[in-house]
Amino acid sequence: MPPYIMGLLYTKFYMDFEEDEWRQHSTNPLVFEAVSNVTLDIEDASHKIHKISFKKGAKLEMLRIVGKYRLCWDDADLS
Secondary structure, three states: OOOOOEEEEEEOOOOOOOOOOEEEEEEOOEEEEEOOOEEEEEEOOOOOEEEEEEOOOOEEEEEEEOOEEEEEEEHHHEO
């Protein structure tokens, strides 16, 4: 992803995305693109729940790192 102001969370859970809300944009790195406006409830590695709303076209990158997943996005993609 380009070097913009980025949101970043670590979670211990793999995320499955609904096909009517997200499509896989690339595999290396693993990036998903929002098909419509969508809100995700993400539990971070500290067990805190984050409710994050993404605009249509937003991209979310997911990278597996020893025992957890790093999620990052461009803050301009938030609604």
